Amino acid sequence: MMKDDNTYEVDKRSPIPVYYQIAEFLRHQIQRGVFNPGDALPPEPELAARFGVSRMTVRRAIAELASQGLVYTQRGKGTFVARPRLDSVVFELDNFYEEMKQKKIPVSSKILEVRIVRGGKEAEKLGIPSQTRCLFLRVVVLAGEEPLVYERKHVVYTKKKPIVEAEIRDPSLTNLVATHTEKLPMRSKRVLQVSVANEEEADVLGVAPGTPVFLVEQVLYDAEGKPVGWGKSVYRGDRYKITSYEGW
Amino acid sequence: MMKDDNTYEVDKRSPIPVYYQIAEFLRHQIQRGVFNPGDALPPEPELAARFGVSRMTVRRAIAELASQGLVYTQRGKGTFVARPRLDSVVFELDNFYEEMKQKKIPVSSKILEVRIVRGGKEAEKLGIPSQTRCLFLRVVVLAGEEPLVYERKHVVYTKKKPIVEAEIRDPSLTNLVATHTEKLPMRSKRVLQVSVANEEEADVLGVAPGTPVFLVEQVLYDAEGKPVGWGKSVYRGDRYKITSYEGW
């Protein structure tokens, strides 16, 4: 791609956008060590001249790399190659059902119990009157025949829709709230803790009491910031792990 | 901001960029429900006319919102308000030391043991000759007087630098590798599991054996994809939780 007269080549007639070609070119230069962490990239006007494109196109390419954390810019100084940030960890726990679909394991949910209840103490802790009518579900998620997750959920029950088959196909808290509550869920908070299975949980999951488990508590909020659903999920620790990748 | 002739106002002489003002304006419209999930935003040329700016500026504003997941674009169709995605979970575990600094708890690391060892079986599993010389550390991280994390780490030992005070101030795997290995760490993989403390771990952490803990295994790779360091960290489950927020 480098020519002897110190210019580079991009194919302007390619269906691949020029800014993308430039971004990829610079990415390879960085990954091959032509530019090392801390080094400055050539200035934008220079890159524009070398590639024979306008400066805005170069900027678009650099923005691409910056959004991926590969470089950072400093006004008045230049654009610099970043060090990979490996200390801030991001654990992604994909939507559980999609995750299992990728593993090609047939996933099913079994609803163990559905009741209309009063919100009670838990609701009060979230700032909801304890008299509020709620849908209460106990669900177990199975991979094949094997129980993996045990979930207990409360959903504010304003519409008086019956519980239908849709719940069985997707008993996620988001879906339940969307179906049975007027307000759309807009924000979600989850807390992940480690715990050990109590008698009931162990029984449902088919493990010994005291087995380590992930405990994920979730609260869904509507646009006004009011809780509209909350749930507690217990993941079998021996079948579940979370992976995180950082860096280039 | 809305005027009676169906145009909007932006302050072009403000130090706040126009694209940012427009992005904020649209964000508020969306959050107030002027546009609901699934709705199309006005077309770009129309927005450009209403705000009295060029289309590129409008596009920059929309790109801002799109990168935050508030809207998405479809070529030939329009720009649409997204539904908040609440099912894909992102757990962030900040750099442990920074996290504690924010809580204003004095954090210290105590190095229990440092040795030069052969990589052994663990190295082999990672594709490293088992004869490779490695630095081996056992470290306990304390918040005040209380042990919180117990870490065992291996670092490929190519430079023969002595172990100095720097390690005590920041015994993170990244820092150790940067200090004692030629290659810069470029990628990191972490696996988070739940487990229970064994005898040794329980002793170091000052808890009873069998107490639930987070087990985080980390591997650092250099630019060529070769492992240059690995470690196992045990976090006290009764003192540690991970929180995740999703949505607008």
Place this chain on the structure above:
DNA sequence: TAGTGGTCTAGACCACCTC
């Protein structure tokens, strides 16, 4: 065919940094 978003240009002016 008309309307949409996606790309790109060739300029311009600015704020900031360094010398």
Place this chain on the structure above:
DNA sequence: AGGTGGTCTAGACCACTAA
């Protein structure tokens, strides 16, 4: 003063969608 990145313009052409 000269160089850097940040913003913005007023056009242009394109690929795609829908009627």
